[in-house]
Amino acid sequence: MTTKIVDNNSAVSLGSISNDKDLKIEARVNINPPPEDGRCHCCGRHISKLTPFGKAGNPLVGDFDGELLVKKWRAVGPYDEKAEKALKYVEKIMEKQGCAGEYPLDWMIKIYGKEKGERYLFTVEAFSQVGSSWECRDCAVLEGDEYFEQIEKTYST
Numbered sequence: 001m002t003t004k005i006v007d008n009n010s011a012v013s014l015g016s017i018s019n020d021k022d023l024k025i026e027a028r029v030n031i032n033p034p035p036e037d038g039r040c041h042c043c044g045r046h047i048s049k050l051t052p053f054g055k056a057g058n059p060l061v062g063d064f065d066g067e068l069l070v071k072k073w074r075a076v077g078p079y080d081e082k083a084e085k086a087l088k089y090v091e092k093i094m095e096k097q098g099c100a101g102e103y104p105l106d107w108m109i110k111i112y113g114k115e116k117g118e119r120y121l122f123t124v125e126a127f128s129q130v131g132s133s134w135e136c137r138d139c140a141v142l143e144g145d146e147y148f149e150q151i152e153k154t155y156s157t
Helices: 022-023 079-098 107-111 114-127 144-156
Strands: 004-007 011-014 068-075 129-133
Touching: 022 107, 079 107, 079 114, 107 114
Parallel strands: none
Antiparallel strands: 004 011, 068 129
């Protein structure tokens, strides 16, 4: 049974979907809508090829029995210790220079070069942001690097 987080006259936000009809929910505002193409955001498989979730604990805590995709909230990008250390180093320099609180992109580029500086900063920023992801039972249980490795495998072709 499809779960709804919000459902009022003007807005809908689903927490899970169990069939094709859920992909076409119409509302004035559809908050973090399910994928129109009916595919898991992580592995890319279509809902017609997915095994439904089981009862509570199969494989997630909570009862998603019969659902095909669930909405999860994840960091937008993977954690990168080297990038985080690079940003902290730049922030210390900026503080000493009286530039604390300013956006560090120019300093990152100045110290690490354009490509590496941008990559470090944007990697840290991606990890600190959270977004919704519609996932099947196989992907919903992936954690950390496993999740991002699957994303890379799915979208690198």
